[in-house]
Amino acid sequence: MIKINFLLSIIVTCFAIALSTPACAETASPPAKKMQVVVLESPPFVMKTDQGFTGFAIDLWEESAKRMGLDYEYREASTLQELLDSITMGKSDVAVTELTINAERMERMDFSQPWFDAGLQIMIHQAPPTGFWSFFQQLEENGHLKVYLWMGLGVIVASFLLTALDRRLDPEFPTEWKQGFSESFYHVLSVLTSGKTNHKLLFGSYGTMIAAVWLVMGAGVVAYITSSITSVMTVNSLERRIWVADKDRIDDLTDLKGKIVGTLSGSVASMYVAKAGLSGRGFSTLGNLVKALAENRVDAIVGDQPSLVYLLHQRPDLPVIPVGNVIRHEKYGFALKSGSPIRLKLSKQVMLAWETGLIDRLRKKYFGG
Template identity: 30%
Template sequence: MRLLLPILLVASFFSFVTQAAAQAPGTKLRVATRNLEPFSFEKDERRVGYAAELWEQLARETGVEYEVQVVNTAADIIEALKNKTADVGVGAISVTAKREESIDFSQPFYESGLQILTSGGGGSFGDSMLSLIKNLFNLELIGMFLLLMVTMLIISHLVWRYEHKVNGDQWPESYKAGLWESFWWTISTLLVGGADNKGPVGVGGRIIAIVWMLLSIVLVSLLTASFTTTLTVNTLKGDINGPGDLPGKKVATVTGSTTVDWLNRKGAKVEPFATVADCVMALKEGKVDAVVYDAPVVQYEAGKLNDDKLQMVGQMFERQNYAFALQQDSPLREKLNQALLKLSEQGVGNELRKKYFGEDQ
């Protein structure tokens, strides 16, 4: 008990000194960031981007001065905070349970998530026609066509069977010649509602004809719907349409990001690159099957290329939040959170979203 009081006093003094040092006039916070458009990057000798400009306003609001050190990856930012060589991490830094074990975060300022970028669709007229022709030879359409042919042959056989005995001029006695004439009548009835100067005259033939005419209406509707749906879906759809299609595929993402671990768990063949721009270029050149990374960053980089073949597919998944990273038990946390709330109420976040993503969110 006698030892406990001195220990508490020392701890309180250390906390007071730390907080005072962090807020002392003339001292500059060490801000670690990385170049990742559109959140933090260099332009016209000035650091800009959604996170960089939000931090700049936050620093003005709280009255702190800072100096920026640029590192290569998000992992380097986290390591700098853990080693206490940086005070704040600025950028698209995801809040995760693993990171929370060794550092602190401010309240989130942006909700994001992973999304998939693929290369498909668009392109030249020749590419579109080739894709259309390939889609004509899918199992569903072939199955529908074969079923229609079998039905037509059955109807043709029945009409010939009843008609060749009473209408030999139009349905010859010979089975081969008679079936051909009967098939001509059957297909004409299906497509245009009948054949000129040709039709059953016997009772049995006319009953079959009535059945076939009614059935033709249904078959044409079903075939048209199936044909249109299959072509539309298969033309729009590629090999990768969601996270479930990624196992076994070559997928590009940024080295050292949390996405690498996620892709490895899903069984994808991970191809790491230094930047998102490198990932997108690898996809454009056909070196990988897809790019998976934070949705706003991938959309931004893909949009810069203005390539119709590059498509974001599916919805965002593995949703996550971006926040400013801090040292563990940082005395800055409460002060920054209060200022963040104030800026949010002033609409600063919406202004930056409109500036970098083209719309209010």
């Protein structure tokens, strides 16, 4: 009897195990979902290449994620606001770019320990260029060169006409076209520039009237050339004096009153400019921001100092320069969606990066020195 009961218990146990096995298989946890990391291109912190993303922030994140054993994939945001919304709405787990840590953002998202000390920088247009080429360009921009060209064409046409008439009406005039044209050209320019000439008067009284009209036209031509050159030189001098005065006077945002100030839309700089009561204009990317300043569409720009300095090193041809000191000190960190379970672990990795010298090595790699 005991043997029968023992056998029955074994059968029941096996049957129960057999029944429970499919259920366990059905309730087994699915493969872990890849962590979504949103990035925003901002050299030298995030740069896009054919092989993927690289840069100061990318290198630091990838080293930290490797040590934490995280599986992730990148998704790119086109604007700063898109990156911030991706974190606050829970579409992404981590944001990697030059993201400033401040109280307003910390109400909507979590941050790691800071990994970069930065600040805001003011930039203005470079001093107006000087020299002959600059003067020549100013003449062209103001339309004077076109007038000069038409004047030159008029002189050549008048010289040809005078040569043709003299060859027919003046027996003492040189018979060769080359010599005759050179004499006519000299007489025409002499009248235009000095109002004097020793050319014979043709056509009697009509010739005298024509000569008088030509003298008046010559006086007008000389007056126009003199005034146009003087005005361009005066404007160049005034622009440079104004630029020097502005450059020496600009130290902080209060010195930008009455000027149009460009910033990156959604950035700390844009909030800072708005709080200062300045007239601000937002741009979607750093490249567009600096381009607007180079094209004089804004009077000054305010942005993150590291990125602006790096851009100038890469594009020394841009006619913009930084002025004043860093006007607001900031710290960059990785942003995480609110309540992120990896915040403490990621902060620990950032602290280790400081302690092991990784951050210093990245600074030298991307900024030099």
